[in-house]
Amino acid sequence: MRPRIAIDAMGGDEGARVMVAGAALARHRHAGFQFLFVGDEAQIREALKDHPNLSAASDILHAPDVVSGDDKPGQALRGSKTTSMGMAVNAVKTGEVSAAVSAGNTGALMAIAKLALRTMPGIDRPALSALLPTMKETDVVMLDLGANTECNSRNLVQFAVMGAAYSRIMHGFDRPRVKLLNIGTEEAKGTGTIQEAAATLKGAGGLHMDFLGFTEADKISTGEVDVIVTDGFSGNVALKALEGTARFVTDLLKRSFLSSLRSKIGFLISRPATEMLRDQLDPNNHNGAVFLGLNGVVVKSHGSADAKGVANAVEVAARLVEDSILERISEDLKKISETSPVAEVAK
Template sequence: MESKTSITIALDAMGGDHGPQVVLSGAQIALERHPDVRFLLFGQEASVLPVLEQMPKLKARSVFRHCEISIRMDDKPSQALRQGRYKSSMWQAIEAVKTGEAAVAVSAGNTGALMAMAKFCLRTMANIERPAIAAIWPTERGESVVLDVGATIGADSQQLIDFSVMGAAMARALFHIERPTVGLLNIGTEEVKGQDDVKEAGRLLKETELAGLEYRGFVEGNDLGKGTVDVVVTEGFTGNIALKTAEGTARQIASYLRAAMTRTWMAKLGYFFAKSAFDRLRDKMDPRKVNGGVFLGLNGVVIKSHGSSDAEGTAAAIDVAYAMAANGLLAKIEADLGDVYAHISSPVVVEPVVDEPDVEDVR
């Protein structure tokens, strides 16, 4: 079981586009930030051990376990379940959370496979039909939690309420906010606008006094960047498009700035004098700093790192994993969901569905 004096993180060392070299380098950076962390490393020994031998500090804080199979980034979730169950590095990292050997699992592997395996191994919480992926979103005020960004395509009113509660619990664990503000993403702030499920979820949240969150009503797309609320809730199709649009826009702006700053010698001179300001802007727009999608609604915590992340991005995902474990995310979600179903009458108990999830690989 998890030690009370340290936090153990199960790490899929084979996940992502770059494999053990980047994953272990990220773990080494995270270890410097969190000296009390321990790692359970899962992967193929021929690939992992030569890299681990070059990192003595990480090796001293890690236990390695050989796995026969590595899930490919292009494997279908159903295929990954059939071939990689029990024997893959991804599955064994998740199973370590189920058995209590680790507090949280982190993988940069195939998103659909990770979600399918996590649902099959950990199962969903009581009354939760489908889990959500929550992302950390940089804003003018700091950071917000946005969910769902790709796990569930479409969501009814009860699922949107569940997402609101789980997102608020994550915000409390990550940002240490006693009562996070929550908004439902909609095409307008007026109560008459939007789909019926969104309007119904808004009505119920408005009428129900919940200790774990403060409902602020509908928010629009431009509120994502403003940081109008601490938690923005939507279904996975819309959330995934919003996430990828934001990432693409950030890259576009960065490209424009680079071109503008190198076009003439006067521009280069101006950049020289304003370099510190541009460095701060680049740091703020760096997607590596907000890496780590959290799977919410499962009986265990799983973090999805971007498949293309470098070592710094991997370390950021591990930072999120550490914060979720250290601040008792699961306990907060369970308590808050209990509060919801105590206020909302006749909840429908849904048996966990183990099928191929509607997940886009948000690498």
């Protein structure tokens, strides 16, 4: 199916200019993409002047209000009928578009999307998932990254099913390798909740994944696993630690290369390697977190993303639509027999 994607044009640090530029870049790469830009019509039309080829593939839906970064989820919900974020998500609900992309307030987007789209049958809670860079050629899918601070074993099993479906689409794996994030790899390690989830996944049949037990946080970036499952509290802490470490490494390298003339010469010699490192750690190249488990596709872009980052988020949304992420998750849940431990988990 040819994806038509709603863009919350007012979300993000720079608003319509960058959101429109990102959509233009995505359409340059994929000529079939269609867009519905939601937000201040005057600003959107002004931004579209720089991308005439995008105008023919785009419609505008004027939204008089905007969800600010400081708005609480409750505030965002109350005003969702007139905000660009709320109207973009509602367009998914009505079937006017196939997916929505926003770079706005994460908590507000989750609240609006969950209320408008509801969770899929067999899923108790939606999870925030993203692709994180690894030492291997493919990224690792990690979830939950902050949508659910407290989770039971049933939630973790459902996250594993959703994460595996996501990995199958993004990387083409038949049976993604799945592990639970834990404080150790030994079978006896971890809380009762993690132990219960592991036992359920080990005993399940018919799932499109290979459950391989536990992994620790220092192995997230090694590429030894395709999907890492955890609760939103631990996942968000791990994500922020990874982002902070990446900034630390790049800043340290920059400072070291500027410390002396010899270091500057060394930088010139090693520039290809440092450029590769910078590209690998650039969050714009991995932009596009997904709210999995909803009856619709909603993708969260970094608020500070540039046009390249927004384009990547748009492409993630389109890929999930084209490869039927909702149907894949539903099929995986249905394949769990009613006598399987996971069947009780999915009810």
